[in-house]
Amino acid sequence: MAEKPEKRKNLSTEPYKGVRDFYPADMAIQKYIFDVWKKTAESFGYEEYGASVLEPADMYKAKSGDEIVNEQTYTFIDRGEREVTLRPEMTPTLARMVAAKKRELVFPLRWYSIPNLFRYEQPQRGRVREHWQLNVDLFGVDDIEADSEVISLAYKVMKNFGAKDGDFEIRINDSSILVEILSEKLGKGKEETRNILKIIDKKKNKIPADEFKKLMIEKYGKEVFEKLDFYFNDQKAIDEFISDKRFEKLKAIKASLVELAKDTKNTIPIKLYPYLTRGFDYYTGLVFEIYDTNPENRRALFGGGRYDDLCSLFGGDKIPAVGFGMGDVTIRDWLETRGLLPKTKAPADYYICVMSEGEAAFAEKTAENLRAKGSRVAIDFTYKKIGDQIKSADKRGIPNVIVIGPEEAKSGKLKVKNLTSGEEKEL
Amino acid sequence: MAEKPEKRKNLSTEPYKGVRDFYPADMAIQKYIFDVWKKTAESFGYEEYGASVLEPADMYKAKSGDEIVNEQTYTFIDRGEREVTLRPEMTPTLARMVAAKKRELVFPLRWYSIPNLFRYEQPQRGRVREHWQLNVDLFGVDDIEADSEVISLAYKVMKNFGAKDGDFEIRINDSSILVEILSEKLGKGKEETRNILKIIDKKKNKIPADEFKKLMIEKYGKEVFEKLDFYFNDQKAIDEFISDKRFEKLKAIKASLVELAKDTKNTIPIKLYPYLTRGFDYYTGLVFEIYDTNPENRRALFGGGRYDDLCSLFGGDKIPAVGFGMGDVTIRDWLETRGLLPKTKAPADYYICVMSEGEAAFAEKTAENLRAKGSRVAIDFTYKKIGDQIKSADKRGIPNVIVIGPEEAKSGKLKVKNLTSGEEKEL
Numbered sequence: 001m002a003e004k005p006e007k008r009k010n011l012s013t014e015p016y017k018g019v020r021d022f023y024p025a026d027m028a029i030q031k032y033i034f035d036v037w038k039k040t041a042e043s044f045g046y047e048e049y050g051a052s053v054l055e056p057a058d059m060y061k062a063k064s065g066d067e068i069v070n071e072q073t074y075t076f077i078d079r080g081e082r083e084v085t086l087r088p089e090m091t092p093t094l095a096r097m098v099a100a101k102k103r104e105l106v107f108p109l110r111w112y113s114i115p116n117l118f119r120y121e122q123p124q125r126g127r128v129r130e131h132w133q134l135n136v137d138l139f140g141v142d143d144i145e146a147d148s149e150v151i152s153l154a155y156k157v158m159k160n161f162g163a164k165d166g167d168f169e170i171r172i173n174d175s176s177i178l179v180e181i182l183s184e185k186l187g188k189g190k191e192e193t194r195n196i197l198k199i200i201d202k203k204k205n206k207i208p209a210d211e212f213k214k215l216m217i218e219k220y221g222k223e224v225f226e227k228l229d230f231y232f233n234d235q236k237a238i239d240e241f242i243s244d245k246r247f248e249k250l251k252a253i254k255a256s257l258v259e260l261a262k263d264t265k266n267t268i269p270i271k272l273y274p275y276l277t278r279g280f281d282y283y284t285g286l287v288f289e290i291y292d293t294n295p296e297n298r299r300a301l302f303g304g305g306r307y308d309d310l311c312s313l314f315g316g317d318k319i320p321a322v323g324f325g326m327g328d329v330t331i332r333d334w335l336e337t338r339g340l341l342p343k344t345k346a347p348a349d350y351y352i353c354v355m356s357e358g359e360a361a362f363a364e365k366t367a368e369n370l371r372a373k374g375s376r377v378a379i380d381f382t383y384k385k386i387g388d389q390i391k392s393a394d395k396r397g398i399p400n401v402i403v404i405g406p407e408e409a410k411s412g413k414l415k416v417k418n419l420t421s422g423e424e425k426e427l
Numbered sequence: 428m429a430e431k432p433e434k435r436k437n438l439s440t441e442p443y444k445g446v447r448d449f450y451p452a453d454m455a456i457q458k459y460i461f462d463v464w465k466k467t468a469e470s471f472g473y474e475e476y477g478a479s480v481l482e483p484a485d486m487y488k489a490k491s492g493d494e495i496v497n498e499q500t501y502t503f504i505d506r507g508e509r510e511v512t513l514r515p516e517m518t519p520t521l522a523r524m525v526a527a528k529k530r531e532l533v534f535p536l537r538w539y540s541i542p543n544l545f546r547y548e549q550p551q552r553g554r555v556r557e558h559w560q561l562n563v564d565l566f567g568v569d570d571i572e573a574d575s576e577v578i579s580l581a582y583k584v585m586k587n588f589g590a591k592d593g594d595f596e597i598r599i600n601d602s603s604i605l606v607e608i609l610s611e612k613l614g615k616g617k618e619e620t621r622n623i624l625k626i627i628d629k630k631k632n633k634i635p636a637d638e639f640k641k642l643m644i645e646k647y648g649k650e651v652f653e654k655l656d657f658y659f660n661d662q663k664a665i666d667e668f669i670s671d672k673r674f675e676k677l678k679a680i681k682a683s684l685v686e687l688a689k690d691t692k693n694t695i696p697i698k699l700y701p702y703l704t705r706g707f708d709y710y711t712g713l714v715f716e717i718y719d720t721n722p723e724n725r726r727a728l729f730g731g732g733r734y735d736d737l738c739s740l741f742g743g744d745k746i747p748a749v750g751f752g753m754g755d756v757t758i759r760d761w762l763e764t765r766g767l768l769p770k771t772k773a774p775a776d777y778y779i780c781v782m783s784e785g786e787a788a789f790a791e792k793t794a795e796n797l798r799a800k801g802s803r804v805a806i807d808f809t810y811k812k813i814g815d816q817i818k819s820a821d822k823r824g825i826p827n828v829i830v831i832g833p834e835e836a837k838s839g840k841l842k843v844k845n846l847t848s849g850e851e852k853e854l
Binding site: 013086116140261360 | 455791
């Protein structure tokens, strides 16, 4: 058979695997989420900063969890032989920027950002390769006031999304306590300690208690499980343990938030949770999580903590720092599940339907006049039947329609029809 | 000599080469630029969309200029053996998205986006490896009304930045005319035509006329230069040439914009410019540029055009499309040069100075009450001398200061001091 001439294959309309296209309806939701984030952070006096997604790969080799650097980053060599990474998290970038100008910056620093972050993962529900994340951080304050502020800002974000106090709880812990039990009381080395923490972080809340027990005993032996379990489930041990000064500090943080909430007539849902640990190595004290109380979705929605050492990786002194990150995918899912997403705004206030080309210039002028008064105005230039043009406005959810034909163009007298009420008014 | 133990080297605080860190002061300018872009696009009824910076590399091999794909993209192989590119421009992504849902979307589509784009270039003033770009596009209208609308939106952006009509001019052309002269009248092949267009695009306005002449003659011979020169500099030839129906259309576009501007009391600075071509192959008709009239900076600030064929690369019919892109680096430079950047907003409305830890809880409550009324409030938790705390507010440009000591915490009576006027008021 004669070969057919090669035909140009059409390009695929699919996005790259694991990332999202944001059509206007999705973008509007994204914008709503970002707006709540921005408004809340700014109400606490936080300033927005930003940076490129590209960072020197070295930065992530220093202090992230191993798994992230070795298996989950997008790292490549550029045309100038530099090893470059698409940032998997914002905190190292932030620490770099603060360290770079620490002599010029006025502390305390309150900064926020909404970066996109990349992880090479197998895409599945709630896991994508690129997501956006609110990052809120306070630098230069060592005291519990900073810890309380950051947690109360996180709480405020939830409230500003319309969450009720019963919908979630805030869990706090000191990340150094678990490390101490494992290393000092159980004599585990650094590597094993890290692995045990990872298992606790990933599994403790996700699987039933007996499965977790089985897993821990299989992997690390009976002693480890029982010691941890004793510390966290035996009330006497807890009482003894929480006389530790770090728990005193946590209790003070909790008290300060409860006190603050009392005044605003909310009951802040906050509790000490000794099993709480987070996936990153850089936390040095407080860790906290906003935890979904829905029995069908027991999981952390987001979290953060204190990381006083991170800036010193870039040379110079430590700078006390506390902050959190909150992802767009998780919160969007949560808002959808709870029915908390608001209706999105129409793309324009007025839609001008034009009968024929002869009226185009008049339609443009009419639009310009309305825009000058602050309205958003779109013109339909298809010259289809007016009924079809009005349908087109309706499909877009645009509330007001103006029809322009030869008569209107001549007289200049225009009527505005509201598509919801059916009412007509002179413009 | 004994080897010294290896010391951990500090990480560099430099960002990746050729990209920018946005500290809050820079981010505020960026935000101002984005806000003007968004407001203007939305006033014409454009809806925001977005997509990932990651795209399948195939997309750019299809229709961009060669140089971009071969030498200037960030392209790499991911862990799943996919060839992936950091988008160098948004239009192919947009065409992909529109093509993917063309049956569901309601045309005409008015869409805008502010993506970041990547080019591997040698960094220099005005050239960075990552920049942001407003993209405005109108799909589904074949007529000059769409061309006029997009140009008048571009014009409006400039006006909303505070530009005066004398500061810039709008140059329009039909991109197919130059192609026709080169291929039909001069018999040049596709490749050479493309190269000549590139030289015209890059050099015509940047170097003196005699240098340009020398360059053209050296590279492509006397005939090419003289034919082009004849068409564009001999008034009789121009008159003859612009009887072409495409020029008729351009004249109509121009007339419609001039007419529109008359009504808004502006003199729209628009002219036909036959030498105008743009760096991309995909333009099929109208091309336009906003050109800086400053004699020391003769260059295009931004531009766009009509690209009716691009969507069909993804299969199916052509979809008429016209749009433009406007970069943040160029416009920021321009705004700075012209003194048009506004003062940026302070990070908070109130700064609360706290004498000692004992008043921290009261300070937090005061802040919460002010936030509940819509104010942005930051607290200084350093417990430094009050004078130093006030200086810190002043450095940040925060206008109002509240000092809280034991007396204020007890009485609940607070005074607000305005740092600009020196005035004090009860809260």
